[in-house]
Amino acid sequence: MIKSMTGFGRGSTDSNQRNFVVEIKTVNHRYCDLNIRMPKSFMPIEDKIRKLILDKVNRGKVDVFITETNYENKKVKAVLDENLADSYVNCLKKIKEKYDIKEELSISLIAKFQDVITLKQEDEDLNKVWDILNTALNEALNMLLDMREKEGMKLKSNVILKCNSIEKYLNSINDMSENLVDEFREKLNLRLKDLMKDYEIDENRIAMEVAIFADKSCIDEEIVRLGSHVVQFKDTLELNEPIGRKLDFILQEMNREANTIASKSTNLQITKLVLNIKNEIEKIREQIQNIE
Template structure:
């Protein structure tokens, strides 16, 4: 089943005193580009997160947002920096002695100095933290993958319709192609009759000219190849693996064959058919840019 590269997933839980949330969103990208924004406490778990996401997401620009809101600030303590406080007191006493200041030192004065009292949050056990995070991350990724699969089905159906339309246009070109040679022969005969009324036309020379035109205007090879590419697109879309890059290559080849048909044809009807084919190929190419 093909997957789109666009999706969103979310997992959250309410614990005693706080909320834990994981959000993940993806958009199309040529490679696997993962960016995780999280609290410092989770940095040691980043490698595990990447491996878990990589198991289910193969390509795209992936942004992960992890938040932890502690309503009661559990595990937060005030810590006294004793060495720094001692240093401040010594400096203040020296100032008093040097300038004969009678004022007494107060606790409130010392506590106002930077970093004398700091808030320190107790570190959580990494394994316990990972157990909380893993379940939520899996929930978010599974939701994301489900959304990508649903959009992938729509993309697949749309591309199938476009391939069928291109096939119908190719059938018209194949049917029209022999008629172009016949019409060229008639036009050439009529033109020569007008220009050479008193002269006999060399039938061998005329036959050679028509044969050269027929060979140059023959579209059989290009039509067969383009039909083959249409089958390859459908077969590839039915594979149960990432197919975006492969499809991108096939579509390039389809466009090349369409250009060759356009350059070899001298017929207005075929030129219009090719114009519509190229338009549909471009639409397919745009759709494929969002397939994993």
Template sequence: MVKSMTGFGRAISEEGTGRSFTIEIKTVNHRYFDLNVRMPRSLVSLENKVRQSIKNKVSRGKVDVFISQNLYGKEDAEINFNEKLSDNYVNCLQKIRDRYDVADNISVSLIARFPEVITLEKKEEDLEAVWQSLSQPLNNAVEALVNMREKEGTKLCEDIICKCRFINELVNEVEKRAPLVVEDYKQRLENRLQELLQNSSIDENRIAAEVAIFADKAAIDEEIVRLNSHIEQLKETLKKEEPIGRKLDFIIQEMNREANTICSKASDLETVNLVINIKNYIEKIREQTQNIE
């Protein structure tokens, strides 16, 4: 199935637990796979798992992932009181008071301000449990993203096939005119020679040889066959269940090459105009394929 590289997916984890996640994923077209993940620093160790989950479903495009976390009534740190250190501080203060006979203003707030009396210790996360909470909304967001990319990809596929039909029609017109170009050249050559030589006789063999040389140079049969072949390859590629964007780029490049060759060989204005229209449709298809995975 054809997939666009443009998409968006969002999911929120179920409530009722001590934490919840909100996940948003957006993608745009890019030559390669470029993944950027923004998540809380406390969960950075899970980034590789997040990346792998996305890479399993998305193979091309610029991907931005935003993960936010909310904690509900969950204590992720505890306060520790160092009794021994506090006793030492109080003893020292009392000695200073007695030695210098100063006012006794020892207070709880004073002691609490001394280093290491009260410390905050962050509890270690159970990363496996966190991943169990995170993986489901992540998968939901990725599925929403993929569904959107598939829907847009279907529209792109329909449009490209429609343009291929128009190109086929134009190529058929070019093919019909190919023999007429040689005949028209022969007639114009004879008329020109008649004007130059007037009453003198014309060497029919020389004219035939000249026409044969021109016909060989102006022959576009091979280019037409290859162009039709590329169109069929493009249609078949669109049916594949795999990333096809880069292959489509190559096919479009070859189609454009054949159209340019036909245009350079053609001396007939109507044929040139037909090829210009073909190139116009090829360019429109190329623009569409730039957004296909």
């Protein structure tokens, strides 16, 4: 199913006095650029989070915000750095001896030195954290994917209408192109008769000029190829896979054929129709920039 690259999803879960909120926002991007903002304590499970998201999002700039509210009494303990404390005590003793200081060393003094005693939160079970967080993450992803699919279907409908317009213009060009050579022959004859009233017209030379014109202005192949590209474009819209880059390539080929038709055409009406086709192609190009 066709998907847009723009979307938003939010999920939350509460368990054991803890609340997790996950928000995911995606916008256009040439590749898949995933950025996750979350508490540092969750870094060990970042790979799991990335894998879950990348399994469902193939393209776009993806910003993930994970917040936690913990109402539990966190288990914290004091930790003594014995090596650092020994170093401080030895330094203080040297100072005391060197300067003959009478004051005795105290526990409170040593404890005041930085990093001698630190508070450390006990490690939590990240498997349990993942089980809780996973629920909120999937809820956010499902909302995101649903929004991207709905937006994708709107884009698909809009693009198909423009493809139908291109086919309509192309059919008109095809009808006009059938009479181009006859029109050229008639105009050439009238022009020559007007310029060479008193001279005999060389029919062989006229036939040669008509043949040269027919060869240079023939757009049958371009019309067939452009029509084939439009059909291929529509078929690609039905694929159940990321199709944004493939559509962009097909659109380049469509534009190439339209340019060739315009360069070969000597008919003003055909030129106008080609301009209409190029206008529709440009509108489609703007739309598919947002397709995954």
